[in-house]
Amino acid sequence: MKIVVCIKQVPDTTEIRLDPATGTMIRDGVPSIMNPDDKGGLEMALRLKDEHGAEVTVVTMGPMQADAVLREALAMGADRAVLLTDRKFAGADTLATSNTLAGALRLLGYDLIITGRQAIDGDTAQVGPQVAEHLDLPQVTYVEQARLSDDNTLTVRASTEEGYRMLEVGLPCVLTVLVTAGKARYMSVRGIVEAFRREVEIWDSARIGAEESKLGLGGSPTRVAKSFTRGAKAAGQLYEVEPTEAVEIIVAKLREKFII
Amino acid sequence: MDFSLTREQELFLQMIREFTEKEVKPIAAEIDEQERFPSETVRKMGPLGIMGIPFPAEYGGAGSDNVLYSMCVEELSRACATTGVAVSAHTSLCAAPIWEHGTEEQKRKYLPRLVSGEWLGAFALTEPNAGTDAAGQQTTAVDMGDHWLLNGTKIFITNAGAAELFIIIAMTDKSQGMRGISAFIVERGYEGFEVGKEERKLGIRGSSTCELIITDCRVPKENLIGKVGKGFGIAMKTLDGGRIGIAAQALGIAQGAMDETVRYVKERKQFGRPIAAFQNTQFQLADLQTRIAAARLMVRSAAWKKDRGLPYSVDAAMCKLFASELAMEMTVNAVQFHGGYGYSREYPIERMMRDAKITEIYEGTSEVQRMVVAAELLK
Numbered sequence: 001m002k003i004v005v006c007i008k009q010v011p012d013t014t015e016i017r018l019d020p021a022t023g024t025m026i027r028d029g030v031p032s033i034m035n036p037d038d039k040g041g042l043e044m045a046l047r048l049k050d051e052h053g054a055e056v057t058v059v060t061m062g063p064m065q066a067d068a069v070l071r072e073a074l075a076m077g078a079d080r081a082v083l084l085t086d087r088k089f090a091g092a093d094t095l096a097t098s099n100t101l102a103g104a105l106r107l108l109g110y111d112l113i114i115t116g117r118q119a120i121d122g123d124t125a126q127v128g129p130q131v132a133e134h135l136d137l138p139q140v141t142y143v144e145q146a147r148l149s150d151d152n153t154l155t156v157r158a159s160t161e162e163g164y165r166m167l168e169v170g171l172p173c174v175l176t177v178l179v180t181a182g183k184a185r186y187m188s189v190r191g192i193v194e195a196f197r198r199e200v201e202i203w204d205s206a207r208i209g210a211e212e213s214k215l216g217l218g219g220s221p222t223r224v225a226k227s228f229t230r231g232a233k234a235a236g237q238l239y240e241v242e243p244t245e246a247v248e249i250i251v252a253k254l255r256e257k258f259i260i
Numbered sequence: 261m262d263f264s265l266t267r268e269q270e271l272f273l274q275m276i277r278e279f280t281e282k283e284v285k286p287i288a289a290e291i292d293e294q295e296r297f298p299s300e301t302v303r304k305m306g307p308l309g310i311m312g313i314p315f316p317a318e319y320g321g322a323g324s325d326n327v328l329y330s331m332c333v334e335e336l337s338r339a340c341a342t343t344g345v346a347v348s349a350h351t352s353l354c355a356a357p358i359w360e361h362g363t364e365e366q367k368r369k370y371l372p373r374l375v376s377g378e379w380l381g382a383f384a385l386t387e388p389n390a391g392t393d394a395a396g397q398q399t400t401a402v403d404m405g406d407h408w409l410l411n412g413t414k415i416f417i418t419n420a421g422a423a424e425l426f427i428i429i430a431m432t433d434k435s436q437g438m439r440g441i442s443a444f445i446v447e448r449g450y451e452g453f454e455v456g457k458e459e460r461k462l463g464i465r466g467s468s469t470c471e472l473i474i475t476d477c478r479v480p481k482e483n484l485i486g487k488v489g490k491g492f493g494i495a496m497k498t499l500d501g502g503r504i505g506i507a508a509q510a511l512g513i514a515q516g517a518m519d520e521t522v523r524y525v526k527e528r529k530q531f532g533r534p535i536a537a538f539q540n541t542q543f544q545l546a547d548l549q550t551r552i553a554a555a556r557l558m559v560r561s562a563a564w565k566k567d568r569g570l571p572y573s574v575d576a577a578m579c580k581l582f583a584s585e586l587a588m589e590m591t592v593n594a595v596q597f598h599g600g601y602g603y604s605r606e607y608p609i610e611r612m613m614r615d616a617k618i619t620e621i622y623e624g625t626s627e628v629q630r631m632v633v634a635a636e637l638l639k
Contacts, residue, residue, distance in 0.1 A: 187275040188309045189328070190309045258528070
C-alpha cells in the first residue's frame with residue numbers, strides 16, 4: 001500500500017507572543033514545528049504501516065527550511081520525503097496549494113492520501129478536501145481512527161460536533177485527520193541519524209508539470225479583506241485525574257503563583 | 261572551528277526534550293521519594309535508541325557519537341539526575357568497554373542486548389577497601405583451566421539492582437600489582453553471583469546502587485575483556501569515558517536548577533518587586549550562567565575529542581571537575597534563591613541539590629580529577 005501524507009511546517013502558535021502596543025504577532029524566535037493535525041495523520045499512516053506494511057511518503061510545499069519537518073517525519077519512520085519548492089509557489093492560497101499538491105500526488109501515486117484537518121497558522125481546513133476534488137477521490141474529514149477492513153476498504157471514525165460517525169470508504173481516498181488520532185511516536189535516535197543520510201527529493205514547478213497560472217499568488221483567488229487579532233491567552237495545561245488529585249494540582253498552582 | 265549545532269543535533273534535542281518533558285520529568289519526584297529505579301523509563305528509552313547512542317548500527321546502536329550522547333545525558337539530567345546516570349553508567353561503563361576492548365564474539369553476543377535496552381549494564385570496580393586507590397583490588401579471579409573462578413565483594417555499584425550484565429574488575433595476580441588486574445564480563449544469572457542490598461542514599465535516590473557478593477562464581481574463559489593483566493588500564497579508560505557522562509549529568513543538574521531559579525525569581529515578589537529585579541540576584545545568576553556555558557563547551561569538547569580518537573583523559577577530568585563543582589554550587593544557590601520553598605520537598609530544588617553532590621564523588625572524586633590534571637600539567 002502506498003500512503004502519502006501531506007504535512008506543513010507552521011510557527012508554534014503556543015509560543016507566539018503579541019506585541020502589546022500594536023497587537024501584532026512577534027514572529028522573531030518563534031520555533032517552527034510540524035503542524036499538529038499533520039503529525040496525527042503521519043502517526044496514523046505509520047500505524048497502518050506497522051500493521052499491514054506500507055510505503056509512507058511525506059510531502060510538503062514550502063521554502064527550503066521546510067526540509068526540517070520532512071527530516072522529522074523520516075526520523076519518525078517515513079520512507080520517502082518530497083519537498084515542493086519553487087519561487088512560483090510563493091503566495092499560494094488554499095486553491096493554489098491544493099493544485100500544487102495534487103500535481104505532485106499524481107506523480108507519486110497513492111492508495112491512500114492523508115492530510116491534517118487544518119493548519120494552526122491558517123485554520124482553513126480547505127486543502128485536504130480540495131486535494132480530493134482535484135484528484136476526484138472520495139474523502140472523509142475529521143478522522144480520528146482508521147482501520148483497514150480488507151485490501152480495498154477502510155473503516156474510519158470521523159468526529160462530528162455531536163459525536164462521531166463510523167464510515168467505510170474504498171481506496172484510493174483522502175482522509176483529513178485530527179491531532180487526537182493518537183499520540184505521535186517519538187523520533188528514534190537512529191531515525192534521526194539516518195534522516196540526514198537520506199535524500200529529501202526537491203521538486204519544482206517544472207517537475208510537477210503544473211499550469212503556471214494555477215500556482216502561487218497568480219493562482220490564488222483569495223483576497224484577505226481584513227485581519228484582526230484575538231485577545232492573547234496563555235497555553236493551558238490539561239490534566240485528566242481524579243478530583244482529589246485535581247484539587248492538589250490546583251492548590252499547588254495557586255501556591256506557585258502566590259495567590260494563596 | 262565550528263561551534264554551531266548540526267541539524268542532526270538540533271533534531272535530537274527536539275526529540276530528547278519532548279521525551280524528557282513527557283516521560284521523565286513527571287515521575288522525577290516520585291522515584292526519588294519512593295527510592296525506586298525507573299524501569300519503565302528504561303523500557304521506553306531502549307526502542308528509541310537512547311541506550312546505545314554512540315555505537316554502530318551494525319551492533320544495534322543508534323550509530324551516533326559521544327557528543328550527542330553527552331547532550332542526551334544533559335537533557336535527561338536537567339529533569340532527573342537518576343535517569344541521566346542510569347543511561348550514563350550503562351553506556352559509558354558497560355557497553356563502551358565491550359565495544360572498545362571486547363572481542364568480535366563478545367560484541368556480537370552482548371552489545372545488541374545492551375544497546376537495545378533489553379539488558380541494563382553496570383560496572384564494578386569499587387570495593388570496601390579500594391575506592392580512589394582502585395589498584396587495591398581484593399576481588400580475585402583464578403584461572404581454573406576451562407573457566408575463571410571469581411571471589412570478592414563490590415560496593416556502590418550503579419544500576420546493579422536492575423542490571424543484567426556487569427563488567428567486573430578483579431585481581432588475577434596480586435604479585436603484579438596494577439598489572440595483575442583483569443576485566444571480566446559477568447551475567448547476572450551466573451551461579452555464585454549475587455546482587456546485595458540497596459544502598460540508601462542522600463541523592464539520586466531512584467538510582468539503584470548495590471553491593472555485589474561474588475562467591476566461587478564460574479565465568480567462561482571467553483568473558484575476559486582484553487588480555488590478562490590489562491584490566492586496570494581498561495578500567496581507567498572506561499572511567500575516562502564515564503567522566504564525560506557524569507560531567508554531562510552535572511551540567512544537566514546545574515541547567516535544571518537554573519531553569520527553575522529563573523522562573524522563580526521572575527514570579528516571586530518581595531519588597532514590592534520580583535526578586536529578579538535585585539542586582540544581587542542578577543549578578544549571582546549571571547556568574548552561574550557563565551559557568552554553565554563554559555561547562556557545556558568543556559563537556560562537548562571532551563566528547564568531540566573522544567569521537568575523533570584524540571587523547572581526552574585530561575579533558576574528561578577537567579570537564580567532570582568543573583561541571584560537578586558547578587552543579588553543587590548552582591543547586592546550593594538555587595535553594596537559597598527559593599528560600600523556604602527551596603527547602604521544601606514540594607519544589608524540585610532540594611532534590612537537585614541532593615543529586616548534585618554525588619557528581620563530585622563517583623567515577624573519580626574531584627580530588628582524583630585534580631590529580632589527573634596536575635599529573636599532565638607537571639609531567
